[in-house]
Amino acid sequence: MTRIKIFDTTLRDGEQSPGCSMNLREKIEMARQLETLGVDIIEAGFAIASPMDFKSVQAISAAVERCTVASLARCTKGDIDAAWGAVKDARHPRIHVFLATSDIHMEYKLKMTREQVLQRISDMVAYAKGFCEDIEFSAEDASRSDRAFLAQCYSNAVAAGATTLNVPDTVGYATPQEMGDLIRYLKEHVAGVEHADISVHCHDDLGLAVANSLACVQAGATQVECTVNGIGERAGNASLEEIVMAIRTRRDFYQAETGVNTRQIYRSSKLLSNITGVPIAPSKSIVGANAFAHESGIHQHGVIANAQTYEIMNSADVGIPQNTMVLGKHSGKHALREKLSSMGYELDDAALEEVFGRFKDMADRKKTITGSDLESLVLHRRSHAAEGACRLVSHVINSGTGLPNTSYICLERSGMKLEEVAIGAGPVEAAYKAINHMLNMDVNLESFSLNAVNGSEGTIGDAIGEAVVKVSAGGGESFTGTGISTDVVEASIRAYINGINKILEAAE
Ligand code: KIV
Ligand code: ZN
Numbered sequence: 001m002t003r004i005k006i007f008d009t010t011l012r013d014g015e016q017s018p019g020c021s022m023n024l025r026e027k028i029e030m031a032r033q034l035e036t037l038g039v040d041i042i043e044a045g046f047a048i049a050s051p052m053d054f055k056s057v058q059a060i061s062a063a064v065e066r067c068t069v070a071s072l073a074r075c076t077k078g079d080i081d082a083a084w085g086a087v088k089d090a091r092h093p094r095i096h097v098f099l100a101t102s103d104i105h106m107e108y109k110l111k112m113t114r115e116q117v118l119q120r121i122s123d124m125v126a127y128a129k130g131f132c133e134d135i136e137f138s139a140e141d142a143s144r145s146d147r148a149f150l151a152q153c154y155s156n157a158v159a160a161g162a163t164t165l166n167v168p169d170t171v172g173y174a175t176p177q178e179m180g181d182l183i184r185y186l187k188e189h190v191a192g193v194e195h196a197d198i199s200v201h202c203h204d205d206l207g208l209a210v211a212n213s214l215a216c217v218q219a220g221a222t223q224v225e226c227t228v229n230g231i232g233e234r235a236g237n238a239s240l241e242e243i244v245m246a247i248r249t250r251r252d253f254y255q256a257e258t259g260v261n262t263r264q265i266y267r268s269s270k271l272l273s274n275i276t277g278v279p280i281a282p283s284k285s286i287v288g289a290n291a292f293a294h295e296s297g298i299h300q301h302g303v304i305a306n307a308q309t310y311e312i313m314n315s316a317d318v319g320i321p322q323n324t325m326v327l328g329k330h331s332g333k334h335a336l337r338e339k340l341s342s343m344g345y346e347l348d349d350a351a352l353e354e355v356f357g358r359f360k361d362m363a364d365r366k367k368t369i370t371g372s373d374l375e376s377l378v379l380h381r382r383s384h385a386a387e388g389a390c391r392l393v394s395h396v397i398n399s400g401t402g403l404p405n406t407s408y409i410c411l412e413r414s415g416m417k418l419e420e421v422a423i424g425a426g427p428v429e430a431a432y433k434a435i436n437h438m439l440n441m442d443v444n445l446e447s448f449s450l451n452a453v454n455g456s457e458g459t460i461g462d463a464i465g466e467a468v469v470k471v472s473a474g475g476g477e478s479f480t481g482t483g484i485s486t487d488v489v490e491a492s493i494r495a496y497i498n499g500i501n502k503i504l505e506a507a508e
Contacts, residue, residue, distance in 0.1 A: 062090075074098065133163070143169040172204055175208065267344060397427045
């Protein structure tokens, strides 16, 4: 079995996708989850891009222990200095330098000749090596580069000290056959290639990112770059969960394995979706709500007779919680802690206290509390975790047809109770107006959506609503807020407060 390293770039390439930006606290939470998931390398950001990126890479370097932490850098001294400054305290630091090698990029973007590019690779990889033992070199747009020239670029990188050679299909143009051929070609033509890992980094513009990555594994690549839920530039990157489960399910074919704990896959996917507010498509492979659902009678009959008739994977292996009743309104804190722990959630006392309060509240309103319900409560506990954040204490809404909708909202902030009443065209507007007024904030609601947490599984009487909002203030950055409740107006209020808390936190 060949051990394939999983290089996760959710926090760098993934975060570059529209609507997927995360704040520092969220990035650290995600990085910790990636470590629990068992990825080998976390690309924590692009340190030179902004002071915030630098801070995030630095904080993640301090927060994780087992994983290698990488920062991206262009082939310039300034970028490499910043990358090293941000990762130098990581237990296992890596500098990831890149330079484009396709004719079109060299001529129009870099305005450099092939000779200049070769020289720059040698000089900058050697410069990075002066700081750090672990150096990755990426030839941007490798799949559209001249092969002989590309091999020379990688040979120079190895000679200067690169330990990983990454082969990106930057614009998602290549086919699986071409990517596999390219890896085989490089293995034959790069001098010193036996001293380095060959890595692959595929984008999904033609929907081929996972197939291309797997073709490279088959051809001898030993590292795959990917993101949770496949988020990333444009159509995204290769999806981590699909790559890992394909290698695991078809280990007979790939003769390969990863170090990922697959039971943490679903949890990682939900956490990311919860942080960014970007929903997971129901038909998404591995983690979508329908990925393990059998609708047709013929399939259901087959699965009852023998699950393997229509199931190639077990949902428990991906960590999907059981939707049977797990706890009831008489369950105590101890039982909750035990149940969460069996689901892989170890909460400290303060977090458990908060989840327990919401659990009791939910158990009063909902007959059965399932694994998914508990998971939602845990994921949404972040809503008022930060210092100086607001917390919903109580609310009363009067809504109907033919009369004004009114709201009374009571929040707690820094130990003080704030109250306000307002009128609106609908119950949600009335509630949001009251909150804006009491906080004296001019909040712009950019988008708003409501979904049922358990997709099609919950019955109407038992469903939990999840609201997702995008908010900004004073023309500044937008933030995603999420909230859940059996009452959709309450979920909407919680989502709004969660978004506002992020605005307040960023302003500190
Ligand atoms: O897509 C790409 O080429 C990249 C590189 C910087 C690795 O993200
Ligand atoms: Zn990329």
